[in-house]
Amino acid sequence: MRKQMEGDNQRRRVLARQARERGRQPSSDAATLGASKQLTHLDRGKRAGPPPAGVHKPDSSRGGPMPPSAGRPPAARPAPRPGPGTPGAIGLGYRELVGDVSRRTGVDFREAKVGAEATVLVLARALAEADRQRLLRAVPVSLHDVTPIDGVEPHRDLPGFLTEVARISGRTPEQARYQAEATMAALAARDGRLVASLGVPEGLRDLLEPPAAGGGLVGTTGADAPLTADELRAALADLPYWSARGPALSRSIALPPSNLDRVLDRIDQLRRDTGRGPTIARETSSSAVLTVRSRQTDAVTARVVDLAHRVDDAIEEAGAGMAG
Structure with a gap:
């Protein structure tokens, strides 16, 4: 009798293994004892999703909405750059400002752009920290977002200033002076109070002076007018x-x-x-x-x-x- 039961057990184990290989529950093929007690509800639980909310589970119907899932906090929105009319901001955009420099110097937009960028960078480097930051916040960011200002040599004298502008712009010191004067005039035309309030070193004040009287200050193109x-x-x-x-x-x-x-x-x-x-x-x-x-x-x-x-x-x- 005992041998018969052992044989039956071995046979049930074989049948159970075969049932599992076919993807079925052994109890469904009567390969095990107590088939009615198999945990068939486990499959239903997997298909039905998480269990319903209980007294200790968050639920939108009990005490408010579900808390948000953990994750990265939303990125902070960048503060808008000051626009025309904002105190301390140059009143015109990048293209208008460079276009004015172009008209004053009689060169094309690309050359005027290079000269204006070089002038702003070298001027900012010559100013004290507070004035430097005011200038950089006021002018269009495109005038100082390419060349790192830390790579600009500080010069508070006119020869050194013009040499540095010439180095950055790839022009002669004489051309650099025209570029610098035109850029300063264009900035002053848009925010004279800002330019006047900057602590421009004494050695660079000549760049802020208007042309000598005679022949008009500027012609219709913005460049110096000819003498009569x-x-x-x-x-x-x-x-x-x-x-x-x-x-x-x-x-x-x-x-x-x-x-x-x-x-x-x-x-x-x-x-x-x-x-x-x-x-x-x-x-x-x-x-x-x-x-x-x-x-x-x-x-x-x-x-x-x-x-x-x-x-x-x-x-x-x-x-x-x-x-x-």
């Missing part, structure tokens, strides 16, 4: 060594070679100091022709006359004789 015929005659009366040649003023110098070298070295220093200087044509070892002209306007302007006077002063400082 009467203004040009009056200007030449104060420049006895200069003559008008089309849109330029020229002066010839004839000196012994050593003296001429000293004069030309002093004129080169003028260019380094101010970013402006004449074109020098060395005709012979003892003679040269100096020419000043506007890069913005195809005519003689007040700035051209001012540069001619500066060249005369440099020649006089060199202590050399001169010939007209």
